[in-house]
Amino acid sequence: MPFQTIKGFRDFFPEDCALRNYIFERWRTSAAGHGFVEYEGPALESTDLFRKKSGDEIVHQLFCFTTKGDEEVSLRPEVTPSLARMAAARQRHYSKPLKWFQIGPCYRYERQQRGRLREFHQYNVDIIGEASPAADAELIATAIASLRTFGLTKDDFAIRLSDRQLWTQFQSQAGIAVERAGEFLQVIDKMERAAPEATDEKLKALGTSLDAVQAFIASVNENHPVFAAIRNSLAARGLWEFVKVDPGIVRGLAYYTGVVFEAFDLKHGLRAIAGGGRYDNLVSLLSDGDTDMPACGFAMGDVVLGELIKETPVAQKAVDEWMKRNGALDVFVVVADEARRHEALGILQQLRDAGWRADYPLTPQKMGKQFQHAEGAKARFAVIVGTEFPTLVIKNLATRDQMEVPADGLRARLAELFAASEYKNLIA
């Protein structure tokens, strides 16, 4: 029985890795385009860090273990605790607010299902040190841009926007005890997928009812004052049309304190593509009160987004175009005469030194095989080195045009050909 990946983990064969790199590159460009700078934390952290943030319950979902040095550690299930730790540690070092993003793997020990894996990649975008709703708006604008960059439009996705404060207000009016707030929010969070009778029963046990909750939800629309500042800011950017106010969104995680939102697809019924919100108490909690900084952020995973891209023709076409530009060889050096292999290697080196992606046959091969190899690697040009050396032949593998060129004129001629071709020349 050959070795296999462990459950919930993936191999990225070259075609999978190219899609992953495309997603990373688009995320990185979007975040940097909005003034965020990249950071990264370790994949392994003290288990206590996650326990302190999320309670003992979280341990069931962790890849946690004790090291040979008796440290209790876990593969990170999310990056926010590391971010809060890092921000608190260097809070005097940077001017506020911090606009930081991160891209890297996270790990959850949970049942495998569509859109969920045990090793996945996450894109985290956070603003730390700014309490104003302007920060929430900036974050939502960045989330929208980070989806539009894949060719997704307002027909493909929307941002469902809510605010935990709405529910705090509802709870106080309905007389729900403060210590049962978490329990109450769990019911609201699961409401959409649960049977109405079950939800009503749970709500009654908390001193309210499904009717009361539904009436409250219906009473909150996009004109509610809690959304006014965010709405103004997003409307000024032409982005409010991506947002649907939906008080039913509360997000599962306990630590949110204000605005919460999710990006979800409008056509395929996938899981949420991204989610986030304001978490003003976390930095203080994780630094034992040493550092108090308001914060908000969102995370987007690669798994659901990857599915959405595959389901959306325009988005998939953009992937294919990107792969053509980034995955192709520029030049394949064909050794037409083995007596000229030495010279062919010199040509190859010259092309590589100039910054072109260039390859050649490692061992003697028939011409036909070499051209197959060149086409398999999607090379744009072949440079044929044969008995006529120092005269070479350049062949455009798309158009089949070919032309002779002296070896010492090769580089200049190729540069012209690339400049004239559809894709940009890789030489800086």
Added chain:
Amino acid sequence: MPFQTIKGFRDFFPEDCALRNYIFERWRTSAAGHGFVEYEGPALESTDLFRKKSGDEIVHQLFCFTTKGDEEVSLRPEVTPSLARMAAARQRHYSKPLKWFQIGPCYRYERQQRGRLREFHQYNVDIIGEASPAADAELIATAIASLRTFGLTKDDFAIRLSDRQLWTQFQSQAGIAVERAGEFLQVIDKMERAAPEATDEKLKALGTSLDAVQAFIASVNENHPVFAAIRNSLAARGLWEFVKVDPGIVRGLAYYTGVVFEAFDLKHGLRAIAGGGRYDNLVSLLSDGDTDMPACGFAMGDVVLGELIKETPVAQKAVDEWMKRNGALDVFVVVADEARRHEALGILQQLRDAGWRADYPLTPQKMGKQFQHAEGAKARFAVIVGTEFPTLVIKNLATRDQMEVPADGLRARLAELFAASEYKNLIA
């Protein structure tokens, strides 16, 4: 006591992350430039995979544990076993040889010392399915290019080249038992750092002596036939001058079968920067003989390379230049009149949609503070939105030149300014 990273793990604050990204980008460009395609495996694999490759001893150096589902797993200490597993699984899917590279984290539970961490990044470059020395030469050429791309020259590093076959031959002549070959190679591997008397004693116990070994080493030079094909191939590319034949290099790992090499720095006495060689039996071993493919590869870590870059002024200057180009904001939108914040957000969105890196003050700030912010983010231009709107002011933050421009002409004017400026415009 605030939370800290666990021992041997790093936080990448933005300035550290930028250096990491620079290294990754240079590696990626070098490998792709030599016709390699990127893959990635999972960070967690079955512990048996590593045990089968390296023997039970390896377990002491692993972050290994048992999951809640009773799987024995380890954080990967290296990527080659995953690569061999993946190559065997899809061997019919791709034409040979595979030229594959990978960049990602690895984990070793070992004592912390200079140049060694418990979480580090590795760059792996491998050719699978080609037994010819042409593959070894191609690999060495790629290793050289992957160091030169950082501005390192033949005065900064060299490739120490050897071949395990030399020692197989020596052992048979010296009458060392085949089953003690591993033990013998360990002595040779440690010889450079061990006391000569201790080495001599160990060698005598194996039936030879330090004198005999030293005489053998002295007898092998770059004209030895075992290096002829590699030498021809590298000389044809002008790269032989980077190579020093040194039979003393045997590499610690048991699985090498032929050529072995290390890249080491010439000025600072650091640990090896990269190492690799031929491992023709590994794919067969890990696939229980199902798939037999010759292979060779090298790995380079980010820790020693990072130190070498910092020690080498030309290399550090290249990092600084790259950071200036890639880490800077293009435009900072200054809100000179709060009554025009709405319009400023529209301008901001227009700039971001056009692909520029643009930022703005989230909350009302004095002009001076805004310009400080812009300069802190190394913005190249400020666009000032004030009472004169729709007339804007563009200010070049390097030269302090400023000019008025109507809002509807901003994009075109900025595009001209970027085209004329030192760094390339980010718009495609």
